[in-house]
Amino acid sequence: MKEPIERWYNEFMMKSTFELEKKLLAEGYAFVIGTDEAGRGPLCGPVVAAAAIYRDPTFSIPEDKIKAMEYVRDSKKLSPKKREEIFDFIHENFYIGIGLCDHKTIDEINILEASFLAMKKAMTDLKTKFHHELPNFDNDIILVDGNKKIPNLSLYQKAVVGGDRIVKSISAASIIAKVTRDRLMLEMHAKYPLYGFDKHKGYGTKLHMEMLEKYGPCEIHRQTFEPMPSLAKKRKR
Numbered sequence: 001m002k003e004p005i006e007r008w009y010n011e012f013m014m015k016s017t018f019e020l021e022k023k024l025l026a027e028g029y030a031f032v033i034g035t036d037e038a039g040r041g042p043l044c045g046p047v048v049a050a051a052a053i054y055r056d057p058t059f060s061i062p063e064d065k066i067k068a069m070e071y072v073r074d075s076k077k078l079s080p081k082k083r084e085e086i087f088d089f090i091h092e093n094f095y096i097g098i099g100l101c102d103h104k105t106i107d108e109i110n111i112l113e114a115s116f117l118a119m120k121k122a123m124t125d126l127k128t129k130f131h132h133e134l135p136n137f138d139n140d141i142i143l144v145d146g147n148k149k150i151p152n153l154s155l156y157q158k159a160v161v162g163g164d165r166i167v168k169s170i171s172a173a174s175i176i177a178k179v180t181r182d183r184l185m186l187e188m189h190a191k192y193p194l195y196g197f198d199k200h201k202g203y204g205t206k207l208h209m210e211m212l213e214k215y216g217p218c219e220i221h222r223q224t225f226e227p228m229p230s231l232a233k234k235r236k237r
Contacts, residue, residue, distance in 0.1 A: 016073040016171040018059040020143065020160070025057070029156065030136040034169025035122060036145040037115045038075070038177040042202030043212075043228070044103060044195075044221040045185055047111065049118035050176035051097040051126045051142075052090070052169050053134070065093065074165045075178040087179045090172045095134065097126025098180060107224045116150050122173075123155070145170045192218045 021032040031053050039047040061069050071078065071086045078086070090096065099121025101114040109117070127137050134140075141156040145163040163170040182201055189197035195211045195218065202208070209227065216235070217228050 016164075016166055016168050018054065018168045020167050021054065021169055022059050024141055024143075024158075025059075028139075029141045030139040031057075031134060031141075032169060033123070033126070033140055033142045034145075034163070034167055034171070034173045035119050035142055035150075036075075036164050036170050036174040036177055037118055038174070038181045039202075040111050040115055041204075042222075043204050043208065043225050044197075044202040044218070045188060046100040046102045046181065047106060047115050047118050048098065048100045048177045048181040048184070049115065049122040050173040050180065051099075051119070051122040052172040052176065053095040053126070054169060054172075055093055055095060065089075069093075069168075072168055072175065073171045075171070075174040076164075078175070080182065083175050083179050083182075086175060090176055094169070094172050095126060095130045096172075096176055097122040097124070097129065098176070099123070099125055100181075100184075103220050103222045106222050110224070111222075119144070119150050120153060123153075143167055143170055145174065188220055192220070194218075 024032050033051050033053050035049060035051045037047055037049040039045060068086065068089045071082060072090060075083055099118040101118045105117070106114040123142070127134065131137070138155070141158065142150070143163055144150055144157055144159045147159050147161050149157040149159050160167055160170065164174040165171070185197045185201040194215050196207050200208050212227060212231065216231060217223070221228055223229070
């Protein structure tokens with residue numbers, strides 16, 4: 001017999017819906033929180049996580065919001081312009097928490113642990129900002145995008161492979177995390193214009209690698225990520 005998460009994945013694989021959230025609320029959870037991160041792959045800057053809870057506990061979608069809600073799906077499937085357009089809509093219709101870990105923390109504890117820590121920070125931010133609207137926080141369940149749960153967290157959790165594609169709350173968190181990080185990288189571009197952060201947001205593109213070779217890493221580059229260790233060895237020769 002297939003696990004419940006696998007059944008939901010197969011049935012709603014290509015469409016982001018509230019079906020899993022409805023199912024879990026029917027099982028007795030007070031709230032269902034979707035969480036996702038952005039920034040595990042780049043060579044610099046922070047990893048950013050978001051946590052999202054739909055504001056309507058019945059998960060109904062008003063007719064005038066249906067079209068916009070259709071764009072609340074995997075952030076990677078949306079253009080940067082569309083993500084920006086839907087960003088405010090998500091904030092209006094979801095409770096949102098944000099957490100991040102900077103490049104120094106990533107180097108200290110590794111990117112996976114930093115991603116988990118950013119998610120914990122997002123949960124704390126969510127609870128702090130909306131504690132009046134979100135009672136019984138200990139009876140919530142977190143839906144984590146991917147195949148790993150957040151370690152050392154007392155709340156109930158389910159890991160959902162491909163969750164950003166099929167679970168609306170995770171999709172919302174995915175977009176918020178991505179837009180928030182992209183905006184931070186635009187700020188970093190203004191501070192470090194030589195690297196083209198406005199174009200690649202810190203990912204290892206050809207342009208980025210060429211600028212690293214030419215100028216070396218800047219303050220926000222992750223020193224444990226290649227090519228930083230190799231560049232450091234070259235400088236010592």
